[in-house]
Structures are given as structure tokens and as C-alpha cells.
Amino acid sequence: xxxxxxxxxxxxxxxxxxxxxxxxxxxxxxxxxxxxxxxxxxxxxxxxxxxxxxxxxxxxxxxxxxxxxxxxxxxxxxxxxxxxxxxxxxxxxxxxxxxxxxxxxxxxxxxxxxxxxxxxxxxxxxxxxxxxxxxxxxxxxxxxxxxxxxxxxxxxxxxxxxxxxxxxxxxxxxxxxxxxxxxxxxxxxxxxxxxxxxxxxxxxxxxxxxxxxxxxxxxxxxxxxxxxxxxxxxxxxxxxxxxxxxxxxxxxxxxxxxxxxxxxxxxxxxxxxxxxxxxxxxxxxxxxxx
Amino acid sequence: xxxxxxxxxxxxxxxxxxxxxxxxxxxxxxxxxxxxxxxxxxxxxxxxxxxxxxxxxxxxxxxxxxxxxxxxxxxxxxxxxxxxxxxxxxxxxxxxxxxxxxxxxxxxxxxxxxxxxxxxxxxxxxxxxxxxxxxxxxxxxxxxxxxxxxxxxxxxxxxxxxxxxxxxxxxxxxxxxxxxxxxxxxxxxxxxxxxxxxxxxxxxxxxxxxxxxxxxxxxxxxxxxxxxxxxxxxxxxxxxxxxxxxxxxxxxxxxxxxxxxxxxxxxxxxxxxxxxxxxxxxxxxxxxxx
Numbered sequence: 001x002x003x004x005x006x007x008x009x010x011x012x013x014x015x016x017x018x019x020x021x022x023x024x025x026x027x028x029x030x031x032x033x034x035x036x037x038x039x040x041x042x043x044x045x046x047x048x049x050x051x052x053x054x055x056x057x058x059x060x061x062x063x064x065x066x067x068x069x070x071x072x073x074x075x076x077x078x079x080x081x082x083x084x085x086x087x088x089x090x091x092x093x094x095x096x097x098x099x100x101x102x103x104x105x106x107x108x109x110x111x112x113x114x115x116x117x118x119x120x121x122x123x124x125x126x127x128x129x130x131x132x133x134x135x136x137x138x139x140x141x142x143x144x145x146x147x148x149x150x151x152x153x154x155x156x157x158x159x160x161x162x163x164x165x166x167x168x169x170x171x172x173x174x175x176x177x178x179x180x181x182x183x184x185x186x187x188x189x190x191x192x193x194x195x196x197x198x199x200x201x202x203x204x205x206x207x208x209x210x211x212x213x214x215x216x217x218x219x220x221x222x223x224x225x226x227x228x229x230x231x232x233x234x235x236x237x238x239x240x241x242x243x244x245x246x247x248x249x250x251x252x253x254x255x256x257x258x259x260x261x262x263x264x265x266x267x268x269x270x271x272x273x274x275x276x277x278x279x280x281x282x283x284x285x286x287x288x289x290x
Numbered sequence: 291x292x293x294x295x296x297x298x299x300x301x302x303x304x305x306x307x308x309x310x311x312x313x314x315x316x317x318x319x320x321x322x323x324x325x326x327x328x329x330x331x332x333x334x335x336x337x338x339x340x341x342x343x344x345x346x347x348x349x350x351x352x353x354x355x356x357x358x359x360x361x362x363x364x365x366x367x368x369x370x371x372x373x374x375x376x377x378x379x380x381x382x383x384x385x386x387x388x389x390x391x392x393x394x395x396x397x398x399x400x401x402x403x404x405x406x407x408x409x410x411x412x413x414x415x416x417x418x419x420x421x422x423x424x425x426x427x428x429x430x431x432x433x434x435x436x437x438x439x440x441x442x443x444x445x446x447x448x449x450x451x452x453x454x455x456x457x458x459x460x461x462x463x464x465x466x467x468x469x470x471x472x473x474x475x476x477x478x479x480x481x482x483x484x485x486x487x488x489x490x491x492x493x494x495x496x497x498x499x500x501x502x503x504x505x506x507x508x509x510x511x512x513x514x515x516x517x518x519x520x521x522x523x524x525x526x527x528x529x530x531x532x533x534x535x536x537x538x539x540x541x542x543x544x545x546x547x548x549x550x551x552x553x554x555x556x557x558x559x560x561x562x563x564x565x566x567x568x569x570x571x572x573x574x575x576x577x578x579x580x
Contacts, residue, residue: 272489
């Protein structure tokens with residue numbers, strides 16, 4: 001017998017599709033229902049083995065769901081959750097995969113029905129490639145998934161959310177929504193903006209001279225604007241704070257360089273190097289050409 | 291019979307060691323002489339098969355060299371070239387592997403003996419890991435090597451430099467030293483500084499929440515300060531110009547974000563995305579988690 005009954009996935013792209021594939025590949029769910037706005041994409045998800053059945057209507061798709069996972073862009077998640085809360089069984093767990101949490105949690109908790117079913121989540125996994133064609137059953141294996149429960153989150157529901165995300169191979173971290181957004185602004189949202197700002201400077205004439213450093217720094221700039229614009233807007237204040245801190249960090253470099261001060265440049269460089277080395281020690285490194 | 295006679299490598303780290311391994315693995319040189327300041331490191335290079343013989347004295351090491359390749363940090367390259375020019379045979383070709391070119395070429399061309407033996411080069415290959423232990427015979431295979439000849443460069447010598455760098459598998463690009471430095475400021479030097487500036491912001495508390503975007507953007511921040519501080523200083527003006535352009539690019543993001551302007555944010559993002567996609571088309575991509 002499967003660990004979960006019907007799991008409904010709202011938004012079957014890279015993340016939703018990978019959840020579906022993981023559930024199906026490991027026989028974790030009795031049935032995986034894919035819900036989306038585009039019937040052709042749902043057919044592709046079905047063809048790729050990410051879902052068992054498909055529908056373009058949230059109400060129909062969640063009607064028998066034990067678990068609903070909302071994987072739409074962050075500016076649609078709260079309303080999709082609230083809509084799913086209306087149509088799903090009373091005992092349903094609703095969770096999400098949004099890269100921002102504060103605004104989503106606030107909006108969902110303002111809805112008395114939805115807040116009793118919801119545990120916010122953010123699996124930190126993904127790629128600059130989007131769409132179900134890039135989905136992989138092992139996308140979450142060994143990767144962090146952040147849960148951001150609040151005082152309003154029913155403890156039994158939180159346990160079910162832990163069980164669900166763990167079953168996909170995630171390592172769980174639990175923090176509050178505001179802390180999540182402040183930290184992810186620095187570890188994810190800001191880096192995406194920095195990558196795009198650099199990529200904008202390197203036009204066709206420079207491409208032949210761009211190698212490993214450019215390739216790595218700008219990799220995530222290939223991601224979809226449709227995903228990232230809403231993330232920036234949802235987490236605007238924390239990203240602006242992170243950008244201020246970044247400007248100060250880079251100003252340290254500029255000042256040392258303008259002064260031609262080798263010792264200061266070296267000390268500045270080593271600040272970052274130490275953090276980066278620590279990350280490598282904890283997360284595994286991998287040499288790449290630069 | 292080998293393509294080259296004695297090749298002397300001054301500075302047997304990642305780059306110099308990889309040159310030695312490529313020459314020896316493909317039987318391109320009659321003898322590879324390693325020259326360095328640290329006898330223990332030279333012994334390691336010999337043990338790893340990067341060089342045949344070793345010496346800590348440039349004059350002795352280059353005495354019979356047909357080709358001298360100077361792979362020391364950029365602030366030592368010009369004086370090492372001039373020293374090698376004094377002690378090498380009259381017909382010797384001296385080339386280098388420095389990441390900056392303008393200042394090195396200017397200093398070498400001010401020396402009447404050295405300028406008649408020198409062709410400046412920059413193989414765009416490397417890694418955030420340094421040292422001969424990370425050297426690889428295929429480091430240059432298919433990668434760009436920039437040659438920056440000037441009006442002072444003897445044409446026959448330039449041909450020999452082309453032959454040498456091509457023999458390691460490099461694809462050659464020829465531009466003038468100033469253009470090289472301006473372009474590399476944007477494609478390599480600035481990205482290194484941006485990586486370090488971000489890494490400095492992500493301390494131990496944030497490391498567990500850092501994933502693919504942080505990993506890729508900061509990868510090159512793990513490199514040695516001893517290599518990068520001199521590069522920044524040698525190419526200071528071009529890097530400061532690139533930094534100005536970067537600040538303007540990032541200011542476009544900040545303004546759109548502060549205004550909460552989705553269309554502007556999206557247009558800004560797509561500027562970088564288009565360049566990045568073009569790079570991927572030309573250089574090969576590779577999906578990574580973010």
C-alpha cells in the first residue's frame with residue numbers, strides 16, 4: 001500500500017514535474033493528479049511520467065486529494081492555495097514550493113479555511129531550465145527543503161508536511177517565513193540579479209573571450225523572466241536590503257583598488273574566500289575551469 | 291623527432307604544470323625544464339610528470355631553451371621575461387600566460403633584448419584551484435588562447451608562438467594588449483570581484499540555505515588572493531571602468547524593483563538572459579541545479 005493517497009500538483013513544470021516523477025518512480029502515491037492551465041503541457045507531463053491524470057480545473061483536480069502541492073509562480077501561489085482549500089477534502093494537507101514565503105503565508109493565513117490546511121515549504125532545488133521536460137525524480141535528493149510553519153500551523157499537519165517532503169529525499173530545515181525571505185534574498189535572489197547584471201554587460205563581441213568565470217557567475221541568468229520577476233517583487237524589501245549590503249561589499253573592493261592597496265585588496269578577497277571555502281566543505285565543491 | 295627542443299617553464303603551478311604535462315604526454319618537447327623558487331614544489335611537479343628536470347635559477351633553466359613560457363603571477367612576469375631574455379639563446383621564443391597584457395607588454399618592450407624574443411599570450415583556461423597538483427594535460431584543449439602581438443613583434447616569432455600554443459590544443463585569437471585587458475576586465479576580472487563580494491555576504495548562518503545559484507556565482511571566489519590581487523592591480527583602470535558599467539546595470543535592477551515595475555524588471559532581466567543564451571549557444575551549456 002502506498003504512503004500517500006491522491007496527490008494533486010498544481011503547476012507541473014520543473015518543480016511540480018519532479019515531485020510527480022519522484023512520487024511515481026518510488027510508488028509513494030496512489031495517484032498523482034496534474035493541474036495546469038495549458039492542456040498541451042499537461043499532456044507532455046503525462047507522457048513524461050510525471051502525473052497519472054490531468055485537469056485544467058483546480059476544483060476538480062483537488063477534490064479527492066490527500067495532499068495538494070502548489071508549484072505555480074510565487075505571485076499565483078496564495079490564490080491557488082485558497083482555491084484548493086475550498087475544493088479539497090477537510091483533512092487535506094496543502095503545501096507549496098514557492099521561493100518566497102512571507103507574503104504567501106500572510107495571504108493564506110488571512111483565509112480561515114486555507115490556514116487550517118496549509119504548511120508553507122520551499123524546496124531549494126531547481127535549475128535555470130524550466131518546464132517539465134527538465135524534471136527529474138531525484139531533483140530533491142539530499143537537497144534542503146525549508147518549512148516555514150507559524151503559530152497558526154496545526155502541529156499534526158506540520159508532521160504530515162515533514163513526512164511528505166522527506167519522502168522526496170529532502171533534508172528539512174524549519175525557520176519562520178520572514179527569516180526565510182531575508183536569508184534567501186542573499187543566498188538566491190540577489191545572486192540571480194547579480195548574474196543578470198553581469199550578463200547584460202557581455203555582448204556578442206565579448207562572448208569569445210568569456211570562459212569559466214563568466215559562465216559560472218551568469219549561469220542562472222538563463223532562467224525565465226516569468227519566474228524571477230514575481231520572486232523579486234514578492235521579496236522586494238529583503239532584496240533591496242541585500243543589495244545595499246552587496247553594494248557596500250563591492251565598494252570595499254573599489255576603494256582598495258582605487259587606492260592600489262595590495263594588502264587591503266588581499267584582505268577583502270579573503271573575506272569572501274573563507275565563506276566560499278566553508279560552503280564547499282559543507283556542500284561539496286567540484287573544480288571547474290575559470 | 292620532437293616538435294620542440296628544450297622548453298623551459300618559469301612557474302610550475304596549475305598553468306605551467308598543465309603546459310608541461312601536455313608537452314610531455316604528447317611527446318612535443320625534447321626536454322621540459324621547470325623553474326621555480328620553491329624546490330619542494332618543483333620536486334612535486336617532477337613527481338607528477340609535469341617536468342623532466344628542475345632548477346630554482348632562471349638563468350640556468352633557460353640556457354638551452356628553444357621556448358620559454360613564463361607562468362608566474364602577473365606582477366612578476368615582465369621581470370622574469372627580461373631575466374630569461376638575458377640568459378636564453380639568441381633564437382629563443384619567450385611567451386607568457388598572464389591574465390593581463392598591457393602593462394607586461396609595455397615593460398617588456400621597453401627592454402631592447404627582451405622585445406625581440408617575446409610574444410605575449412593568455413591561455414583562457416584555469417580553475418579556482420591552483421598548484422601543480424591540479425594540473426591537467428588537456429587544460430588547453432579547445433580553449434581560447436589570446437595572443438597580443440604589437441608592431442614590435444617579429445612576424446617569424448609570432449608564427450612560432452602560434453605553433454606552440456596551437457600544439458597544446460588552444461584555439462587562437464589575436465588582439466592588441468589594450469583590447470585584451472578591456473575585454474577581460476568584463477569577462478573575467480570583474481566576475482571574480484563580483485563573486486568575492488557576494489561570498490563575503492554569506493556567512494556561516496546562511497551556508498545551509500545556499501544552493502546552486504550561490505555555488506555557481508561564487509565558485510571562482512575560492513581562488514588564491516596571491517594570484518588575483520596582482521591581476522586586479524595590473525588591470526586597475528579597465529576593471530574600474532567595468533565596475534562602473536556594472537554599477538549602472540545593477541542600478542537598472544534596483545530602480546525597476548523599487549518602482550515595483552514588473553514590465554521594466556522583466557525587460558531588464560531579458561537583456562542579460564539574451565547574452566547568456568548566446569554564450570551558451572557558442573560555448574555549450576550544461577544544466578546545473580540552482
